Amino acid sequence: VSTPVSDAARDLAASRAKAPHPSMFLRMLIRAAILRRGRAASALFAMTVAAAVATAMLNLYVDVQAKLQREFRNYGANIILVGKNGASLPADTLAKVDATLAGRGIAAPFGMIVARMSDGQPIVVAGTDFDRVQKLDRWWSVNRWPSAAQQALIGVRAMPVVAPNGAPFALTFQGRTLHLAPVGTVQTGAAEDSRIYLSLSDFANWAQVEPQTIEIAANGSVADIDGIMGQIAEAIPSADVRPVRQIMEGEARVLGKTRATLLAAAALIILTAALCVLSTLMGWVFDRRRDFAIMKALGASGRLLNGFFAAEAAALGALGALIGFLAGIGIAAWIGRVNFHAAVVPRFSVLPIVLAGSIAVTLVSAVLPISLLRRVQPAVILRGE
């Protein structure tokens, strides 16, 4: 049965049905936040701290791999390229390696021969690119790097034999003699200590041998490095490409364990923070059981009440998550600067996770007490029992 209604009356009914409710709803939300500033602020504070801690932990978790991989690159080469059967590498090999790496690492060539000193003793003489070695083998303890032609870097164990007084010395290889001035010593605790290092041009002119080895420190995960190895093997078919297994395995193990520890710590911390939010918020909502009872007594439906408290919680969660996200990125960046001496890149991909998590936690902590209160008669609450 339809009742005839005038246009004006229908409009009024429609505007009453729609307009006041949203504005009333908003007003209730805003007044609730303003009137109980203290408790709302403490709930927001708890949410912000939790979101900040979660953001910082997730950001660090994502970033720590890159940071530690960078530390591990200081171990030097993780890929070694050698000519098949000890043969020299073609002259354009280094250029090809550089092109293949395309900034994903650094490579240094090494040519090695056994020369004779003036007293006939054999000694290993290596030619290399000092600029590249400085970047690749950072653990070399060198007091002064050669900078001009005919200057040599001498291993600490070779030094007393080769140039006891720091005087120039001569080396012979296949009947050709080279005069060198010792400018610095290198100490590594390994085979380098018994060698003499020359610049690549001196070495090539004198020994007429091209480098046989290129050491490569490639950046990235194990899969990245495997990929780079494949590309290099394809680009330079005349060479053997070998992984430095200990370093790759050590790196993988340390990275894996560190990330697992970090994940465990992150889980614990985020759980604690979430519980902190939960207890604060539940207290806040319980505290407002009078508001709840009055609204119910005035005839608010269960859905409206749920919606009101849920909207309030979600707004708090979202606001807390946003402020917390910014603070968390700040904390992660600070930890990056203090500990790794490099900025931790803000990962905005973390934001949706933090946002969703925050809203979920706040919703749970609002809906739980409400569902408890809904079973209680408003009169009982209003009487303060």
Place this chain on the structure above:
Amino acid sequence: MFVRLVYESFRRQKRRKLLAGLAITLGVTVATAMIAVATDIGDKINRELRTIGANLVVTPQEDSLDVEIGGVNLKPPTDGAFLNEADLPKILGIFWHNNITAFSPMLYANARLEHGARQVDMVPLVGTYFAKRIIYGTESLTTGVRSTYPAWKVDGAWPGDDSADVVVGAPLAEKLALQPGDHITISLANSTAPARDVRVSGILPEGEDDAHVYLPLAIVQQMLGHPGAVRRILVSALTKPEDAFGRRDPKSMSGAIYDRWYCTPYPAAIALQLTEAIPHSHAEQIRQVAQNEGAVLTRIEGLIFLITLAALFAAALAVSAAMATAIFERRAEVGLMKALGAGKLAVAAVFFAEAALLALLGGLAGFGIGSLLARQIGRSIFASQISISPVLLPVILAIAIIVTFAGSAAAIRRAVGLDPVFALRGEL
């Protein structure tokens, strides 16, 4: 009366007390677990880093220069000086012997390998231990290349230290068409020693050290005619990252400072102790390994330390929040107490006593659960125990009480300041 008040409060408000206690327990659990992990992480990561290989090397003091290219030593194998194998167990007698995780003696020779009609010349042989039990006094250690290079995995089986078995690198095995179980003949270059027949027990996959043949030390000593000779010793030690103090020259230090340096497991200090322990030797750090692991360790320890701070902060906050809520809910009670004439001090004392009791109970439970949690983390991540020293218990309890007090303080102050009339009417 005071005791009864506290007792009744616990008896009658089981749910609330349980919630607050739960928050404290959780906070202390997280704090205990994180502190335990943070204090142990350096040692755990240090052990993982040992995968990369030895960080110290011991060589004869008066040695001739090595002529080594690509891991192959071209120096005549009998040239220069040797260390004595009989001195090896003395490594277990140094001050930091507990930090020595493994060591391997190395003796090098070059040989011709024959398998059927195939042969390869100038193959570097390395005589070493694989997993030999070394005893020095009451100390013992099973050590060898299997421990100094845990990353090495052989295809087949590792040789025994008293066997005539060898491990061959993969490229060599390919050239000689070797399978595990095949027999090969080894004859030294430039030597009149008789050739030896050995069994290939395993094949070492391609990698940095795949050009060699590894065999028991005694066989190489015998072939070279140098019984008891060792060319160098590779030592894996757990070390403390070198700091400014660790880098100082020990010769420039005076008595007490030198003692402090000597008794810190810096790579250089352990090297010095090895030099002292083994006659006519010189020990040195392998900088590629020793220096870099210091950097990696410092970073990871720093990271975990900062995260532990974050965890402690989060735990403190959770405890404070729970306490604040618990006290806030009891305004009416405070009003009643004050209406009956209780002073501010008496009210505060009751709350603080309750907080202390809760902190103690929650702290004890949290410490227990946290220890179990740390142990679980140790077992699942590092496959080894993370143990917590009981010394931590009073520290943790003290922290729990302080945090609980701090968390309650603001709420208690507000509760005490309430006007009993408003509090009783529930108008706050």
